[in-house]
Amino acid sequence: MKNKFVKAIFAIVLGSALVTSCKPKNSGDAVSGDAAQKAYVAPGKYDEFYNFVSGGFSGQLSVYGLPSGRLFRVIPVFSVDPEKGWGYSEETKPMLNTSNGFVPWDDLHHTEMSQTNGEVDGRWVFGNANNTPRIARIDLKTFKTAEIIELPNSGGNHSSPFITENTEYVVAGTRFSVPADYSNGDVPINTYKENFKGHISFVKVGKEGEMDLAFQIVTPGVNFDLSHAGKGKSHGWFFFSCYNTEQANTLLEVNASQRDKDFIMAVNWKKAEEYIKAGKGKKQSVKYAHNKWNEKTHTATSEIKNEVLVLDSAELKDICYMIPCPKSPHGCDVDPTGEYIVGSGKLAALIPVFSFDKLMRAIKNKQFEGDYSGIPVVKYEAALHGEVQKPGLGPLHTEFDGKGNAYTTFFVSSEVVKWDIKSLKVLDRVPTYYSVGHLCIPGGDSKKPFGKYLIAYNKITKDRYLPTGPELAQSAQIFDISGDKMQLILDFPTIGEPHYAQAAPADLIRNNGQLKFYPIKDNNHPYATKGEKEAKVVREGNKVHVYMTSIRSHFAPDNIEGIKVGDEVYFHVTNLEQDWDVPHGFAIKGADNGELLIMPGETTTLKWLPKKAGMYPMYCTDFCSALHQEMQGYVRVSPAGSSVPLTWSVGTNLPKATK
Amino acid sequence: MKNVKISGLSKVLLLIIAVFFAGSLLVPMWQIQLEAPQYPEGLVLRLHANKIGGDVEIINGLNHYIGMATLHTENFFEFTILPYIIGGFAIISILLIFIAKRKAVLSFLLLYVTFVILAAIDFYRWNYEYGHNLDPNAAIRVPGMAYQPPLIGYKQLLNFGAYSIPDIGGWMLTFAGILMFSIVIKEYKFNKK
CATH class of the missing domain: 2.130.10.10 (YVTN repeat-like/Quinoprotein amine dehydrogenase)
Incomplete structure (x- = not known):
């Protein structure tokens, strides 16, 4: 009796094993030997198709x-x-x-x-x-x-x-x-x-x-x-x-x-x-x-x-x-x-x-x-x-x-x-x-x-x-x-x-004539800054336009004072580089929108609404060069109605440092 | 011995030399190729008789890291006189066809060799100047490091490999020299009548 029971169990186990092995093969088997070779494009080599x-x-x-x-x-x-x-x-x-x-x-x-x-x-x-x-x-x-x-x-x-x-x-x-x-x-x-x-x-x-x-x-x-x-x-x-x-x-x-x-x-x-x-x-x-x-x-x-x-x-x-x-x-x-x-x-x-x-x-x-x-x-x-x-x-x-x-x-x-x-x-x-x-x-x-x-x-x-x-x-x-x-x-x-x-x-x-960068001479952006010397900050009522340039590895200007709470600040950043694959980025603390990625020769604008007085760092977000981490600056924001004059500078302190 | 006339073949060679001199004015003379991991496609400075060409702007942009002075054609007086000197060489070559004296060709060869030596010294001097006169406030300062490109040949300068070699115009001048030398050899060694 016992023997029969063991035999029956054995038969069931064997039977279900057979059934299981009859299941269709899983997806892993669908890949044959030379697949890797056919899909392999060696590092540095180009693909055949876009x-x-x-x-x-x-x-x-x-x-x-x-x-x-x-x-x-x-x-x-x-x-x-x-x-x-x-x-x-x-x-x-x-x-x-x-x-x-x-x-x-x-x-x-x-x-x-x-x-x-x-x-x-x-x-x-x-x-x-x-x-x-x-x-x-x-x-x-x-x-x-x-x-x-x-x-x-x-x-x-x-x-x-x-x-x-x-x-x-x-x-x-x-x-x-x-x-x-x-x-x-x-x-x-x-x-x-x-x-x-x-x-x-x-x-x-x-x-x-x-x-x-x-x-x-x-x-x-x-x-x-x-x-x-x-x-x-x-x-x-x-x-x-x-x-x-x-x-x-x-x-x-x-x-x-x-x-x-x-x-x-x-x-x-x-x-x-x-x-x-x-x-x-x-x-x-x-x-x-x-x-x-x-x-x-x-x-x-x-x-x-x-x-x-x-x-x-x-x-x-x-x-x-x-x-x-x-x-x-x-x-x-x-x-x-x-x-x-x-x-x-x-x-x-x-x-x-x-x-x-x-x-x-x-x-x-x-x-x-x-x-x-x-x-x-x-x-x-x-x-x-x-x-x-x-x-x-x-x-x-x-x-x-x-x-x-x-x-x-x-x-x-x-x-x-x-x-x-x-x-x-x-x-x-x-x-x-x-x-x-x-x-x-x-x-x-x-x-x-x-x-x-x-x-x-x-x-x-x-x-x-x-x-x-x-x-x-x-x-x-x-x-x-x-x-x-x-x-x-x-x-x-x-x-x-x-x-x-x-x-x-x-x-x-x-080979369709891919663009590598935008020639700066063709840049007709109304707020383009075509050289560091043209960099400036212009106030029009509560609107402040920053004409900013970026080139490895600094912004101009990179120190700005005289911005007030309630201002609408527009950073018009022109990337002065004229070479392929040298984008610069731009981000400023507290901006309630996104960053900018500016291609060489391009001008792009980020609108920024500073909400409280304080010091606001800005920096380049696209690792552009060995001194990318140095590509940074400050914007000082004063309370509404403040009398801090509008100044901007790069390299030399303006206003001059006091002792 | 004196006033030995050169052969017809030598005159033809002189004409070719004149063409090489004149032609070299239309193309770059020298090139300094730069290669770095970030520039797999390479950068190149091309020195013409009258100007600096190639990727000058990009190279000037990069050189600020090591404090090298930027390159501008107007800072080199050589570019104002070099076209006249080489143009002069072309005219002399033509004149020599009519003068047709082997001694005159020999004199011209010596003059040309002197010019090449002076030019090389001048080129070395500029390379040295730019390679060593660095802004002390530059971002990258490697003690003892100078960035003098080789006069000719290859040299590693930090992440850049610099390869200084003649460009098309330089090769034309080289062939002009070789042809001139061939005329002299031919006229003095093989034409002993």
Whole structure:
């Protein structure tokens, strides 16, 4: 009896051991032998690609190297950054101005590099603000945000900032349909179907990159999600995925998931241009900010604009067409030839691939199954090239390698799947850790992909890195896709939450005429101090302007007296250095904003409101030289109404020391 | 023995010498390359016949740490006369083609050698002056340390490696000297008629 019991226990233990060993292998086994070698970039060597990764809820743009995954820079875009003075210096404050006033934070989801002839050209990278709808342009010569334009009639600028193949336009589609700014917005929420409208914006991009809101197209109230421009043969068209065609205004997770198919909206923007020429656009009264950075004055200006041209999609019949797409489509990606449009229904178990040629034929032959609030709906089969069957669960985004393959991410099944665009056959699949969102192949949404690496951006990283409390990093994973099989070579945590990213060959950007410093002779800042002899302090009522210089390793002036409580002090600091990589910083005790980081030849201003009498040290915050710790000074603050005269000096005491 | 005429080949060489002299005025004569961990790309001072070029501003900025005087073209009288001297050499070379006497070429070679020696002494003198005449209040003072760049060749000066060598113009002058010497050898050794 006893013997039997022991045997039974033994059998159970053995059995469960067997079961346990049958568990799928853990992620550690996914890395094969030569991965380290493939991702290794030796110290002092350069990466092959720049990777511009959206910072998501950080509001910024991060710049990494591929394949090393090294972080080079975080460019402040939509969120203030006290470290760099972004949104804190007087010069940068106008960059974050909107029709709602100064907005210190936003959510940057997608990046898109400028293109010429459908190829990445290394001039600019665009980013979208998801919360207070805006588009930013970042200059890749300075790695600085050069321009931000706000989008009226929008809520949640998500399907943005995608561009046309010669950067003619950068687009934006509203995620939240809302009552238009030119109509009354103070209406019951349950009147969604009647009062809420979608607007998609076409922002013209000029030769020097300057943005101009050319026109908007008003659509029925739905949620626009993502978009991509046609290219090659489909140049002139833009494709936007949309969900919530149920037009729900509450509990969308249920109410917007009812219909079997939502839409991809095809927009003929060349036709829209013709209508505008013919005077079919309506000027509507709105308010939006347009902020520009000036490289000569080192200062931003913000202009509020009051008008936008709107085209009505229901009235002007042949601008917009709806293509049915299964289950709340998310990603909307166009292959390098411009023929295939991949829709990714995030609740679907298949991937529909549409054919541009077939779509054109269907439109020509009026193969419509009806209309959606006045917009013709093309028959699904009439536009369909085919469906990828059983690719995985929850397809989100697709990029291309230029060799006829597509790579789609699957959030729910946490994997990347490689498939053949023409035959629609699944070729390979690799797991991601965990729940991948966007992916990026250098040039992967352009006419000319560089199909060597694929980066997956993951939402969940639990157990992947050393734990850091409740809040964990998001991650990126690099795969070598040069062979038939995808191979994981590196995995690294990112800043913020990476959504979409773009990458381009390093040489394209390295050799684009990178700025190393600002020539001091071109500095047209109204408070520039172009030599130590010009350094001075000027009082204008309770405003005090300090014309200050910094050069290794001192400020001029570095002793200031005669400042009083109640004064508004403006430190206009000019970095007199004229060499690469010699920034100076500036900080003063008690400042209720940030520091300044001043690049060589640049002038930057910190506003300071001294609140009590006393001695205030100031110093250089960027380790500039061997005598950086000596780069310091004092500001004496006297009580309001004090008669201490305004004096300033460097090197020699002024006023003279008394014994 | 006297008034031996030089050959046609020697005249051609004299013409080349004249071109070298004239050409050297258009390009830098001498360079002092500086390398430091903070300047992997290197800094360079380029001495032209009439001015100081290269990264003068950056080097002047750095030199204040050790109290070295700043470099300014107008502080060196040499830059006002050097173009005329070298221009003069070019003219003499042309004249020699017409004079065509080997003794005249020999005299010119001796004159040129004297010039080179004087120039080297002058250059050394300036290097010494700048390397030793340091501001006693400078931030960095290393007892016994001088910052005299080498006349020619390499020397480590604190974190900077200094490499002093001819630039294009210097090489032109060198070749001019070598050619002149070749003419003299040729005319005196091989042309004994």
